[in-house]
Amino acid sequence: MEALPRLPFATRIVKEGLAELVVPETGEAQATTRLPAFYNPLSKASRDLAVMVTWAYFSERNCGSAAEPLAGTGARIIRLLLESGVVSEGIAGDISEWAVRLIEINIERNGLAGRLRVKRSDANLLLSELAVSGRAGYVDIDPFGSPVRFLENGFRATERQGLLGSSATDLAALSGSSRRTAYWKYGLTLVRTNFYRETAIRALAGVAVMTASRLSLGAEPVFSAAYRHFVRVFLKVDRGKSKAYQTRLQVRYLIHCKACLNTSVIGEAQEWRERCSVCGGPNTLLGPLWIGRLADKNLVEKILNSRFASDPNYAEAVKIVRAVAEEPEDVPWSFQLAEVSRRARTSPPKVMQVIDRLREMGYRAAPTHYDRAAIKTDAPSDILTKIVKELAHN
Ligand SMILES: C[S@@+](CC[C@H](N)C(=O)[O-])C[C@H]1O[C@@H](n2cnc3c(N)ncnc32)[C@H](O)[C@@H]1O
Ligand SMILES: [Zn+2]
Structure with a gap:
């Protein structure tokens, strides 16, 4: 067996998809943010989705390069290079010294020297550099908690017609359980409803679309989902004020009656009505939220007809895609x-x-x-x- 590298913390080798990765040893404990570098086996489905969605989005034209500015042990970007078949090269970044060391080790171990670079950097700095020196076809933002402070530079660093993928794990704020955090961190008026996970996806997508529109960019989700501890949205990035306006128009408000569960879409907060039109009960306001499609039908079909659909390695993520495909696409609750x-x-x-x-x-x-x-x-x-x-x- 190949020797593990000498590092000042215990490591182990895991296999995920086609990658073989050196990651910190957690023993019985779950991955925590206190580790020298972060690898969470429970996020495998999130990485599977990144591989499949990137493949489906770029299969007709190569993605070129991918960037992952919060890369942990490199699991995600290494798998993108090994498995998507559409990413030629990439750049991984992390602020942690030990994460960067492990990414270097994992690049060697997976034969990606020459195709994948690594840089110790703050994510916003790395993304800003890319925005100036050459954008990436695919940018993946996968932080602890909220991605909100990386989204603007994420869009700046993404090629026009490219794809930006982002996760969030601060579901309490995005789903309306922590109303105060939703308000100060995201500028959202939320309340917890019986469709709180739908709210979390649409809150993240809405914030991303509004961030892009401030940069005169249109952003439109091509796939989004909530699963386990995370929500994830992949957005197609388009240049131009009219695209920005068109996508921004799909970020609206919901009014929801807690008494009879009646919910409807309104354009602007001022259209809000205090009383439910069905039962007369008190209404609550949620938004702004993305109320357009969560997924692009063609992209989803492509995944479900692809090699991934029959590969047991991707079964967990394919199940998510299949379920998203069955949902009525124009109902945001x-x-x-x-x-x-x-x-x-x-x-x-x-x-x-x-x-x-x-x-x-x-x-x-x-x-x-x-x-x-x-x-x-x-x-x-x-x-x-x-x-x-x-x-x-x-
Ligand atoms: C959730 S982990 C990434 C996991 C990885 N994307 C994966 O799929 O395995 C978040 C990472 O962000 C790094 N990080 C935190 N703040 C950062 C910052 N400001 N700039 C760059 N990296 C940062 C942490 O060191 C950690 O490795
Ligand atoms: Zn009602």
């Missing part, structure tokens, strides 16, 4: 069946029974990718409540 049932004072029926009934009635409906016991449908909440009551009495 969902209903937790347990919550609808609780309000209707009945026990929850089976999810598929409710979905079949909705479809029989001509509505579109599917379980959500982030919660198989939640339903995304264009049916109004009172119809859903009626079905839940009917099915409970059968």
Whole structure:
């Protein structure tokens, strides 16, 4: 067996996708931010998605270079180079000395010397340098917590017609559980609803689109999802004021009634109505949020018809893509069946029974990718409540 490199902390070798990586030894403990360099095996699906989405987005024309300014042990960008087949070269950065050392070791170990460079740098500095010296086709921002302070330079560093991928793990703020943080960090008015994970995706996408539009860039999600501890959005970047305006117009507000769960889209906050149009209960306001499509249908189809779809290595991420593909694409909220049932004072029926009934009635409906016991449908909440009551009495 090949000897592990001499470092002042214990390491181990992990295999992920086609990469073989030297990472810090965590023992029984989970990956924490206190480690000398950060590798989280639970984020594998996030890296799988990055490989598949990058491949699908760039398969007709090579991506050229990729940049990962918060690279940890290099797992993500190394896998992009080894597995996507569309990334020729890359640059990895990290502020941590030990992360950079491990990235160097992992570049050698995976035969990527000459194709992947590494630099110890603050992410914003690295991205600014790229913005000036040569942009990357794909930029991936994968920080601890919030990406918000890296997004602007992320867009500056992304080629026009390129792709920017970003994760966030500060779900309490983005989903409306920490309303104060949502407000001061993101400028969002949020409240926790029964579709809080949908809110988190759309909050991140909305903030990204507004950041791009300030730079006269259009940004449009081509794939987004919430899974485990993270939300992730991949945005196509377009040049021009009219693209910026068109995409910015899809960042709007929701009004949501906590009494009957009725939700609707409004353009601007001032269109807000205090009382629910269905039950007269008090409305709450959420936004601004991205209310356009979470995913591009063609890109999703491409992934589902690709070599990835039948490769067990990608099974977890392919499942997410498949579930996103089934969701009605123009409904920016969902209903937790347990919550609808609780309000209707009945026990929850089976999810598929409710979905079949909705479809029989001509509505579109599917379980959500982030919660198989939640339903995304264009049916109004009172119809859903009626079905839940009917099915409970059968
Ligand atoms: C979540 S980890 C990255 C994991 C990696 N992207 C992956 O998929 O395995 C975040 C990384 O950002 C680094 N970091 C934190 N602040 C930074 C900054 N201002 N500039 C550059 N790197 C930073 C940390 O050292 C850490 O390695
Ligand atoms: Zn209501």
